[in-house]
Amino acid sequence: MHRPRPLIRILHLSDLHFGPPFIPEVGEAVLRIAPKLNVNAIVVSGDFTQRAKQEQFENAREFLSRLPNVPRLCVPGNHDVPLYRLRERFFDPLGLYKQFIAEELNPVLFLDHAVIVGLDSTAPRSAISNGRIYKWQLETAEQIFAEAPVGVARIVVAHHHFAPAPDHLRDRSMPHATRAVMRFVEDKVDMILGGHLHRAYIGNTLDIYPGVHRERGIVIVQSGTTTSRRGRGREREKNSFNVIDIDAETMKITHYMYFSADAGFVPESRHLFPRGLLPLPAEATPDSQSSSGSTT
Numbered sequence: 001m002h003r004p005r006p007l008i009r010i011l012h013l014s015d016l017h018f019g020p021p022f023i024p025e026v027g028e029a030v031l032r033i034a035p036k037l038n039v040n041a042i043v044v045s046g047d048f049t050q051r052a053k054q055e056q057f058e059n060a061r062e063f064l065s066r067l068p069n070v071p072r073l074c075v076p077g078n079h080d081v082p083l084y085r086l087r088e089r090f091f092d093p094l095g096l097y098k099q100f101i102a103e104e105l106n107p108v109l110f111l112d113h114a115v116i117v118g119l120d121s122t123a124p125r126s127a128i129s130n131g132r133i134y135k136w137q138l139e140t141a142e143q144i145f146a147e148a149p150v151g152v153a154r155i156v157v158a159h160h161h162f163a164p165a166p167d168h169l170r171d172r173s174m175p176h177a178t179r180a181v182m183r184f185v186e187d188k189v190d191m192i193l194g195g196h197l198h199r200a201y202i203g204n205t206l207d208i209y210p211g212v213h214r215e216r217g218i219v220i221v222q223s224g225t226t227t228s229r230r231g232r233g234r235e236r237e238k239n240s241f242n243v244i245d246i247d248a249e250t251m252k253i254t255h256y257m258y259f260s261a262d263a264g265f266v267p268e269s270r271h272l273f274p275r276g277l278l279p280l281p282a283e284a285t286p287d288s289q290s291s292s293g294s295t296t
Contacts (some may be wrong), residue, residue, distance in 0.1 A: 002193030005006060005247065006200055006245035006246060006247050006252075007038045007112075007113040007153075007247050008039075008040045008041065008111060008112070008113045008114050008153065008245075008246050009037070009040050009043045009243065009244065009245050009246075010039060010041050010043055010084045010155075010244040011034060011036065011037055011039040011041070011043070011067075011068075011116075011241065011242075011243055011245060012042075012043045012045065012193055012221060012223050012241060012242040012243070012247075013030070013042065013044045013045075013181065013223065013241045014044065014045040014046060014194070014195030014222075014223035014224070014225065014241070015042070015045075015046065015047040015049065015077070015194075015195045015196070015198060015224070015225035015226060015227075015228060015230070016044070016047065016048050016049075016060060016209045016225075016226055016227045016228065017047055017048075017049065017050045017065065017072065017079065017225060017227065017228035017230060018048060018059045018060045018063070019049055019050030019051055019052065019053065019056045019122070019159065019260070020050060021050055021228035021229045021230050022050070022059075022227055022228055023228060023229060024238070025226055025263075026227045026258050027063060027227045028262065029265055030067075030197060030227060030265070031063070031256060032066065032264065033264060034067050034068055035068050036290050037243055039068065039070060039243070040070060040071070040111065041069075041071045041072065041109065041111060041114075041116070041261065042067055042070055042072045042073075043072075043073050043074075043116065043157055043193055044064070044072070044073075044074045044075075045073075045075055045077070045157055045158070045159050045193055045194050045195040045196075045223060045243070046076055046077025046078075046079075046080065046088055046112045046121075046158075046160075046195050046196065047075070047077050047078070047079040047080060047113050047161025047195060047196070048060040048074075048076075048079075048080055048097070048101055048226075049079055049080055049157065050228075051079070051083065051084075051132065052075075052079065052080050052081055052082045052083070052096060052097070052170055053096075054096055054100075057096050057097065057099070057100035057101065058100060060100065060101065061100045061101060064101070070144075070207075071109055072109075072110060073107050073108075073109040073116050073118050073157060073176070074100070074101055074102045074107070074118070074256045075105070075106075075107070075119065075120060075152050075157055075158060075159055076094055076097045076105060076109070076117040076120055076122050076159065077122065077128055077160075077195065078122055078131065078159065078160070078196070079092045079121050079158035080094065080097045080101075080122070080232065081084075081094060081097075081124045082092040083096050084159055089125075089227065090124065090125060092127075092130040093121075093122070093124035094122065094124075104201075105120040106116075106118055106119055106120050106137060106140065107181070108144055111152075112151060112190075113151075113152055113246065114153040114154075114155055114246065115144065115148045115152050115153070115154055115155070116155040116156075116157060116168055116197075117141045117144055117145070117154075117155070117156050117157070118154060118156075118157045118158070119133055119137050119141065119156065119157065119158040120158075120160040120169075121159050121160040121174065121235075122126050122159070122276075123153070127192070128218055130160065130172060130175070131158075131159065131174045131179075131196070132161030133158065133160075133174060133176065133177060133180050134176060138179075138180060138183045139190070141187065142181075142183065142186075142187050143158065143182075143189040145189065146187075147189065151248075153190050153191070153246045153251070153275070154187065154188055154189045154190050154191075155189070155190060155191045155192075155193060156184060156189055156191070156192045156193070157192075157193045157194070158192070158193075159194060159195050159196050160174050160194065160196050161173060161174070161194050161195075161196055161197055161201075161210070161220075161222060162177045162180060162181055162192055162194070162205070162220070163172060163177065163201075163203070163205060163207070163208040163220055164180070164208070164262055165197050165201040165222065166203065166207065166222060167199075167200070167231050167233050167234065167291060168233075169199060169232060178209055181205050181209050182209070183216065184205075184218055185216070185217075185218060186222070188216075189218050190216065190218065190219060190251065190275060191219045191220075191221060191244070191247075192205075192212065192219070192220050192221065192244075193222075193223070193227075194216055194221070194222050194223070194245075195200045195223050195225075195230050196204050196222075196223050197224075197232065197233075198224055198225045198230050198231050198232040198233075198235065199222060199224045199231060199232050199233040199234055199235035200221070200222055200224045200235065200240050200242070200255050201220060201222040202219075202220065202221055202253050202255065202269075203204075203219075203220050203223070204218065204219055204244075205217045205218040205220060206227075219251060219253075221242055221253055222241035222242065223240060223241055223242050224238065224241075224257075225237055225239060225240075226240065227239060230271070234246070235257075238257055239258040240255060240256060240257045240260065240265075240267070240268070241256050242255055242256070243256065246275075248275070249274060249275055250272055250273065250274055250275060251268060251272075251273045251274075251275060252272050252273075252274075253270070254267050254269075254271075255267070255268050255269045255270070255271070256268060256269050294296070
């Protein structure tokens with residue numbers, strides 16, 4: 001079946017965890033495959049380090065410098081905030097992140113065919129693990145999307161998850177996640193990218209939040225841990241990332257997983273969604289290895 005050429009291709013990495021959990025050979029495998037993917041942009045959804053130490057940030061920055069030189073958007077994760085250095089955590093929690101990774105904590109990336117809004121979900125003083133999204137962030141995102149050109153893909157990126165993975169681990173979503181998702185639906189957001197769960201979850205907000213707009217949901221794309229030993233659930237001791245292709249009508253997410261036998265990352269599943277509508281039924285996606293909204 002012929003499909004339109006993607007208008008944009010995004011490499012989605014997450015949870016690098018430079019420090020003791022980082023796996024060098026897996027990191028090198030990412031660097032080998034990344035240039036072959038021909039992406040237009042790279043998104044990294046948090047947890048660059050394990051314990052927010054300067055050496056770990058330096059190593060993360062060096063890794064990022066070896067990725068393809070394309071537009072990039074990064075957001076911090078809870079592990080990029082000092083856990084035990086309490087004075088730093090309360091008074092300058094993301095100082096090293098801003099020095100070595102990105103100065104802007106709520107970045108916006110404008111591409112020819114997409115607007116990507118990054119949200120800092122870390123909450124150093126109140127919720128070191130579970131995260132927060134505040135009203136002012138939602139209002140800022142709303143204004144950005146209101147001014148976006150008609151027809152561009154609208155994407156939100158945050159480290160923490162807005163919906164739990166549909167498995168037995170039963171992770172709690174961020175407080176007030178429903179409020180945020182409902183606002184994103186009003187903003188006509190197409191996709192939310194995240195990490196934190198250390199396993200992939202590709203689905204739709206309508207699986208969790210029925211809401212008032214039954215004609216459309218938001219595609220959820222969670223990445224597993226790309227380069228660390230901290231995989232959980234079905235991705236325990238595994239590593240993964242996503243490649244997202246967006247054209248005028250569809251959004252395709254290809255989930256890549258690292259296999260030792262191949263000494264590299266290979267496509268493990270594909271998921272196809274229409275732009276701005278309910279997920280396509282399985283019979284409408286003959287090239288998919290798994291149905292829309294399934295976990296990997």
